[in-house]
Amino acid sequence: MRGGWREAAGWAAATGLAVFVAAQMAASARSELLFRDGDSLVVALFVRSVLEGQPQDWAFSSVLFMPEAACFALLRLVLPWLSVDALFAVNAVVNLVALYGALRLTAGRRSEGRSPVTWSLAAFVAFGLLVVLETSPSRDALEPASLLLTTTYYSATVVSVIAVVGLVRRHVEGGWAGIPYVLALVAVVSTLSNPLFAAWATVPLGLLLGLAVLRRRPHAPAPLLALLTGTAVGLLARIPFSAWIANTGAGYAQPSQWTQSLQYYASLAGERLTAPGGVASALITVALLAFCLRRTMRCTGGARFVGTAGWVIPVLVVIGAVALGTHAARYLQPVAFAPVLSLVALPRSIRMPRVAARMAIAASAVVVLVLSVVSAPRLAASASADDRDLRCVTAWIDASDRTGAGQFWTVRLPKLHLNDPAQLVQVDHTLRGYAWLVNRADFAVGQVTFLVEDAQSQTWELPAPGAAPDAVIPCGRYTILDYARHPLPLGPPRS
Incomplete structure (x- = not known):
């Protein structure tokens, strides 16, 4: 029963913090991406056309936005009285809470000496801080954390990558025998909707699992097979939707322009570091990456896999983005979300006197309650601002x-x-x-x-x-x- 209360408290705290983070973004210049950016509106336009029974002949990019569209459609059906901007705001909160759920999955099971809920919230707070520090109205700015709050910029893919890391950990630590099947299903749906999942998850995690197979680790073959099979099936499942895919993504890859790509991303990073928020974000990210490396060197089993994934994913994604000659900051989102895995890799309990622990919990609860109560009207006001x-x-x-x-x-x-x-x-x-x-x-x-x-x-x-x-x-x-x-x-x- 105590475990159930802890889990419920974790979800409640994550929801309150999500409202605060969403309100901060909605009240900043970054709200342009949340409410008004041309790219950010495709899911809402698609869902509306489907629900209103219009003829369907869509031209999407390489991304089909299936989980994102399902989420937005459900919100519109459940909350029909809300304006479209209010639905965007609610969807931002839902995306953040889903991220907490993926982090909680990755933190592993509760046991003696472990506090996975506490460390999941710590990782969630770290990511939320990165979002709050991003305030540019430009979709091209190197501010990847806040893209999770939109309905368009791959929120489902971000959550699924972390969830896959969590599923592998659960399998390594002796979880339910059906975990590889769930992992395969996540890979199928994620790749079907967004082939970028293969670059963010299948390649780096497949590399880690492949090395484990070569070292004869008994836990590695099943999740590796599930990940590879799920990704392959997801790619094949895109064929019936080819008429709706206006760009397969092949046009985005121009390896001959890798030097221009390197200069482009370097200029974005340099521009980001000219602002105090950018410097703070960089310091937080570097610290989290250092923790990831520490987990790789000092941990074993599931903790080591999670910590290693936290730095391998962003490193390989950045190298791949440059090598393919891409020019889009949104492809580098793993730089923001993967390093926070260091905080859930080894969720050890913090030893402190019982009275001090209760006081800390009470103080944290008060802070979260105040933040959510103050932020909810602010978020609503931003969503209802007159244009x-x-x-x-x-x-x-x-x-x-x-x-x-x-x-x-x-x-x-x-x-x-x-x-x-x-x-x-x-x-x-x-x-x-x-x-x-x-x-x-x-x-x-x-x-x-x-x-x-x-x-x-x-x-x-x-x-x-x-x-x-x-x-x-x-x-x-x-x-x-x-x-x-x-x-x-x-x-x-x-x-």
């Missing part, structure tokens, strides 16, 4: 009962907030349908009668360059060009 410019453009389009168009970075936020998202078609600057993270069924309309633009829009190259709009409607950062009397034809779609 007058967005309200202006969506009100005009809703009232027009017509279909218009806009470019990717401009159109996606208004599109999500319209009564009928199909009233805005995503195009490029030449009015060709732009089939990227959007439902291609929108292009069937054939022509549009207005354009929406903002500072992110390229200069239009219209089919009839001499035609001037009938009216220009200013909406703050948006401008609506009305072509009601001479509709503009859409060109053939491109991705």
Whole structure:
């Protein structure tokens, strides 16, 4: 019974801390990625189109967002009265709590002399601190921890990688005989949804397990076979979805540009280190990596595997990202989440007088309660903040009962907030349908009668360059060009 109360208290504390961390991000400039970034809205757009029964012909990237979409759809069905921004905020909290669950799995079973709940919370706090220290509005900034809170930037993959480490540990320490089957299932679903799972988990963990097999460790063959088989099945399972995959990911790999990639990531790191928050994040990460190395050198069994995974995963991912010539900070998320595994690798109980222990627990409970109570209204306020410019453009389009168009970075936020998202078609600057993270069924309309633009829009190259709009409607950062009397034809779609 006492163990049950400890577990419940751990989940409650993690939820309270998650609300605080999400509120901090939502109140910072980083909220741009949480509520408004063009990439970040794809899951919400997809879920809405499915739940509203629209024709489905989606063009995704190499990521299918299956667990993320399922989570967001469930939240919308359970909390139908919430606005889409409020759902984003709740989803951020859910993602963080799921991370705690994966860390708790990785910390291992309770036993004499072990405090896995305490150390899981410690690891969760360390990750939360990294999130709080990230405040840039740029999706290209080297601030990978906060990406977990979005619905788009691989939150399910982050959780699944840590969960796989935990499942291997449980198997090593003599857990339930069906663990390899669960591991294989996680690998199938994760790879099916996001092949990046293979780079973040299968390659580095497969390497560790393969070395264990060569050393004749009896615990290694089963999880290695499960991981490799699950990944292979997940890749094969993507074939039926090939029509929805606009980019298989092969185009992202350009090994000949590895020097440019190295310079790119080095410049991001240098820019990050110019800010106090970046310096603090770097110091925390280096300290956690040092703890991981310590676990590798001084521990055995499951603890050693977890600690080693904590530094091997980010090292191999960074090397691989550079070697493949990639240019995207989001690929380096393991640098943020993997090192915290050092804190759950060896969750020994901290010896202290019973009175002092109770006082520490009580003080921690009070702190968490205060943080959550104060942060909940702050998170709600951030999610309900009025965007007058967005309200202006969506009100005009809703009232027009017509279909218009806009470019990717401009159109996606208004599109999500319209009564009928199909009233805005995503195009490029030449009015060709732009089939990227959007439902291609929108292009069937054939022509549009207005354009929406903002500072992110390229200069239009219209089919009839001499035609001037009938009216220009200013909406703050948006401008609506009305072509009601001479509709503009859409060109053939491109991705």
